[in-house]
Structure formats: structure tokens, C-alpha cells
Amino acid sequence: MPTRLSSVVIDSADPPTLARWWAAALGWELSYESQDESCVEPRSGEPGIELTFVPVNDPRVLKNRIHLDLRSSTLAEQDELIQRLMAAGATEADIGQGDVPWAVLADPEGNEFCILEPRPEYAATGPLAAIVVDAVDPAAMARFWTHAAGWQLREHEGMYDLVPPGGVGPLLEFLPTKEPHTVKNRIHLDVAPFLDDDQATEVNRLLELGAAPTDVGQSAAGHITWVVLSDPEENEFCVLSAR
Numbered sequence: 001m002p003t004r005l006s007s008v009v010i011d012s013a014d015p016p017t018l019a020r021w022w023a024a025a026l027g028w029e030l031s032y033e034s035q036d037e038s039c040v041e042p043r044s045g046e047p048g049i050e051l052t053f054v055p056v057n058d059p060r061v062l063k064n065r066i067h068l069d070l071r072s073s074t075l076a077e078q079d080e081l082i083q084r085l086m087a088a089g090a091t092e093a094d095i096g097q098g099d100v101p102w103a104v105l106a107d108p109e110g111n112e113f114c115i116l117e118p119r120p121e122y123a124a125t126g127p128l129a130a131i132v133v134d135a136v137d138p139a140a141m142a143r144f145w146t147h148a149a150g151w152q153l154r155e156h157e158g159m160y161d162l163v164p165p166g167g168v169g170p171l172l173e174f175l176p177t178k179e180p181h182t183v184k185n186r187i188h189l190d191v192a193p194f195l196d197d198d199q200a201t202e203v204n205r206l207l208e209l210g211a212a213p214t215d216v217g218q219s220a221a222g223h224i225t226w227v228v229l230s231d232p233e234e235n236e237f238c239v240l241s242a243r
Contacts, residue, residue, distance in 0.1 A: 003191040004150035007050040011186040015053035047126035047169040066187040069114045071129035128170040138174035181234040192240040
């Protein structure tokens with residue numbers, strides 16, 4: 001069986017603090033906390049995907065190529081969420097969006113995210129509407145990631161997104177950009193083989209589909225249980241051990 005999308009990993013100067021902020025923003029639970037790794041997960045029975053926060057010393061220098069979109073069900077709820085998160089430390093962000101019906105904010109460490117106006121396509125996602133990936137070639141990236149994430153490809157009105165198994169949970173969306181990947185992403189995706197599958201076999205499968213081996217410094221960390229690759233547009237991602 002293929003790998004499946006396991007988590008969204010966010011580099012952070014202070015993982016526990018940023019994890020607590022995002023837990024409160026989404027109404028999720030802090031499932032694990034340490035200086036080396038802090039994790040946020042949906043409450044039991046709710047749709048979503050794990051957010052994992054890991055420590056880095058590198059400063060943020062460019063707009064993130066991967067960001068999160070938050071859902072609202074009414075315009076009043078959208079406004080309440082904007083005001084609540086800004087009161088908690090979010091700031092307005094200008095990434096050239098112009099006059100749009102959604103709000104672009106940044107979390108306390110400067111990671112951009114959007115609070116969307118009500119849209120019917122996010123009715124079953126939970127509070128996290130989408131994981132959004134900038135792509136020079138959205139169609140090609142969506143085709144690669146349907147194999148890496150194990151999610152179903154959906155094309156509509158010239159847009160490409162992936163729908164999680166069962167159709168419940170955040171979408172994985174690919175939006176067009178003219179800017180190529182130039183620096184290590186501060187937000188990346190982790191995928192994992194199923195428990196009875198072999199990690200090395202799945203790594204080789206992804207390499208054959210267009211991934212490439214990538215060194216982001218993990219070689220200096222000693223023994224690790226994951227493999228770092230990059231997708232066809234050089235976005236780093238990890239293949240975890242089978243689970």
C-alpha cells in the first residue's frame with residue numbers, strides 16, 4: 001500500500017509556545033510537549049491532521065511555500081476568529097493578496113495563514129480547511145502528491161486539490177506561483193507507510209515517481225528513523241518509519 005500523509009511539520013524558535021498557540025487557534029489538543037517536539041491534534045472524533053512543531057535556529061526569510069487555511073461557517077464567525085486570533089498575537093500580513101474576502105494573518109512567529117470566508121467545499125474539513133502548497137506546476141505536483149499522500153486527486157475550475165480518505169478532513173491544495181523553491185521550507189509534510197509495509201520500498205517508489213534524496217542537516221543528527229526527500233519542486237518532506 002502507498003504512504004499516506006501523516007502530519008504537517010512547522011519549524012519554530014519555541015515549539016511548545018507555538019504549539020499551544022495553534023492548539024488554541026484551532027480548538028485542538030496539545031498531545032505532546034517538549035523543547036524537541038510538540039504536537040497538536042484534533043479532539044477525539046474530530047477531523048484534522050497532526051501539527052508537529054520542531055526547533056530551528058534559522059530565521060524566517062521568505063514567505064512560506066506551505067501555509068494553513070482556517071475555515072469559517074458564517075461571516076460573523078470569520079470576523080470573530082480574526083479578532084480572537086489577533087488578540088492572541090496574530091498580525092495582519094500582506095503577501096500581495098489585494099482586496100479578497102479572506103483574511104491573511106501571521107502567527108506569533110510570522111507564519112502566514114488564511115481565515116477563509118464561508119465556502120461549501122470546506123463543510124466537512126473541521127476548523128482546518130486546507131493545507132496549501134505553492135506550486136509552479138500545480139497539476140504535476142498534485143499528481144505526485146496523490147501518490148505520496150494517498151489522497152484522491154480532484155480537479156475543478158482549473159484548480160487542483162487532494163481529498164483525504166472518506167472525504168472528511170482538510171484538503172491538500174496546490175496553488176499556482178511563479179516563484180521557485182529557493183530555501184529550505186519552514187513548513188513541510190511527513191508521510192508514513194502503513195504498519196505492514198516497508199519504509200525502504202516506499203522510499204524507492206517515491207524516488208521513481210520524481211522525488212529526490214535531500215540533506216537538510218539530518219546527516220549530522222546521528223541515527224534517525226526517517227528519510228528526507230524532496231518532491232518534484234524541491235519541497236522537502238520526510239518518509240517516516242512504518243506505523
